[in-house]
Amino acid sequence: MSNARSFMVLAAVFFLFIGACTYTVNAIQSIEHGTRIAYALKTDQDRKVKAALAVPGEETYTGAAIVNIIRSIQENDMNVEVNGVLYIRTGTYENFDPSRVDLSKKYRATYERDAAGSLIKIVFRG
Incomplete structure (x- = not known):
């Protein structure tokens, strides 16, 4: 058993x-x-x-679009330069003078990036 x-x-x-x-x-x-x-x-x-860009060439923006971009620079954490005038990301929108930007004019955009590829500054030239 x-x-x-x-x-x-x-x-x-x-x-x-x-x-x-x-x-x-x-x-x-x-x-x-x-x-x-x-x-x-x-x-x-x-x-x-x-x-991929469908059409090669420079990007153009209107002055009104640039004003909107400047308004959101704190959210996007970047600086914007328009015809030599620098708008820094630490500035406030209340201190921004939109009369320096011609709203009906077309501007060409150039992008500056750091070594990691992050956008630092957008330069607009009219």
Whole structure:
């Protein structure tokens, strides 16, 4: 009787061990599969073209659009220069004098960026 009992306990432990091994292998395969999917998604994002201009040339803005850009320089964290007049991002909109910007005139835009590619300043020339 004791041999049968020992055999039953041994069989139960063996099946528990096989079940635990199978569960571990499935968990490792799931983690590996998820890692491969995440890697594939990340590499595809890095290879995409982010933006392309349809027509080559300089961008032009009206004076009214420039006034709106200057109004939002604190939110965008950048400086704006219009025909040599610098509007810094730490300035307040209440101190901004819109009479210096001709609202009906067209301005060409030049962008200045830092080493990381972040926009520092937009320079408008009329």
